[in-house]
Amino acid sequence: MARNEQLIRQHKLLQLLELSRFGRTLEELRGDLVADLGLTKLHERTVRRDLEALQAAGFDIQSETVQRGRVFKLGQNTTDVHEIGISATELIALSIGRELLYPLMGTQYWRGIETFWNKVQEAVPNGVFDHYARYRAALHVFGSPSKSYERQEGMLKTINRAILEHRLVEIEYESIGKPVSTRKIEPYGLAVYQSSIYIVAAVPGTTTTDQAENRQRLRNWKLDRFHHATLLDEYFKPDPQIDLSKYLGSSIGIFSGDSTTLVKIRLGKRSAAYLREDPWHPEQSLEDLGDDQTMLTVPAAHPREILPKVLSLGADAEVIEPAEFRETVAESVREMVAHYT
Missing domain, CATH: 1.10.287 (Helix Hairpins)
Known part of the structure; x- marks a missing residue:
């Protein structure tokens, strides 16, 4: 673990030196490292040894004495490499x-x-x-929500460090419609979905020999709902069977997981054309039923991720099965009718 922490410190040192045009003193570097990495203690001697190790590895780190003391900065040979x-x-x-x-x-x-x-x-x-x-000037990118995670920068740093070091994080989390609660999570990675950042993490618990059951402990925690995140001196052993690429790519939305359901949706001619142009999922299939009807089959992990997509197509789409997904859409439609009657 100490070796891993040393590599993280040295990588952060290079970032700090790259951003500093006029150099940093040992005291300034130490303060930045403590703040950015969330350390409780760090001696200047450790920072000096890290600088010497980077110099020995071939990085052109120079030092000079100025009015505020001895400063360190990257030399020209380092920037030329990039x-x-x-x-x-x-x-x-x-x-x-x-x-x-x-x-x-x-x-x-x-x-x-x-x-x-x-x-x-x-x-x-x-x-x-x-x-x-x-x-x-002829190409414009738009449509992404105006959103920033500047306020959560400190929590992101904490979570990143926990991912690298396999450490537990204690969070204050507020799910929509529920009071703030304190949880412990085992963070595995980050995901960006529709301009929102999610932390893919498991809730600590007794693991079993059932690989699928262990992977089901994973959940996507939306960073917007974090009130606080504290790095704990508790470590977890990552499950080697967890494949985040598979986990996140299995469904059409952020309700990811290994257990997905094939949902069948009957589409009219216009909706089928839209789905051919803009697929919901790389593994979807479209079957021609005749009479300008098409059957869409698409994997989904939760009825709530199908709901907005089906409603956006209006009466030109109908969920056929499974029953749980069909009833979720039907209940929403009934409530909408009640509002508009």
């Missing part, structure tokens, strides 16, 4: 990706995106950038 060649098309693709990640604004991820974007702009020749600017 120089890259990039085309106008690649620059356009990168800028689109940057705009799609606006919900991360204010977090450490966004600072990384911005510093890299600034480096790219400084590195490309003027001709390439002018070509990019002309074409980029």
Whole structure:
């Protein structure tokens, strides 16, 4: 664990030095590390040893004495390593990706995106950038909700560290319609879905030999509902059978999991055309029933994720099975009719 903590500190040191144009003193670096990594204690001697280890690894970390003391900063040889060649098309693709990640604004991820974007702009020749600017003016990205996680930056840092070190986190969490409650979670990873950040975590408990049952302990916790997150000095052993890519990709929405249900939805001609253009899931299937009717079969983990999609198609879509999913939509429709009668 100590080795892992050392690597995290050294990686953060490089980030701090990259962001510092005029260098940082040992005391300043120590203070930044304590704040950013949520440490309870850290000696300046440890910071000095980390700097020496980075220098021994080949990083050009220089020091000089200025009015406020001895400062450390990255030399020119370090920045030269990151120089890259990039085309106008690649620059356009990168800028689109940057705009799609606006919900991360204010977090450490966004600072990384911005510093890299600034480096790219400084590195490309003027001709390439002018070509990019002309074409980029004709392409617009919109439709993402205006959202920022700047207020939750500290909690994100805590959760990131817990993921890397396999440590438990105590959270104050407020589910919609319920009072704030204190929980312990075992965080496995983060997920960004429709401009919201979710923490994929398990509730601590006695594991069993049933792999599927262990994976069912996973849940997606929405960061917007966190009031506080505290890193605990308790560790958990990650389940090697948990595959986050499989877990998150199994369903059409954020209600992910290993247990999904195949839902059959009868579509009219227009809705079927929409679903061919914009599929709900890569594993969906569309079967022609004749008479301008099509049967959509799509995996889903929860009736609530099917509901808004079906309602958006109006009377041109009807859930056929399973019964639980059909009744969820039917109940919503009955309530809507009552409101509009």
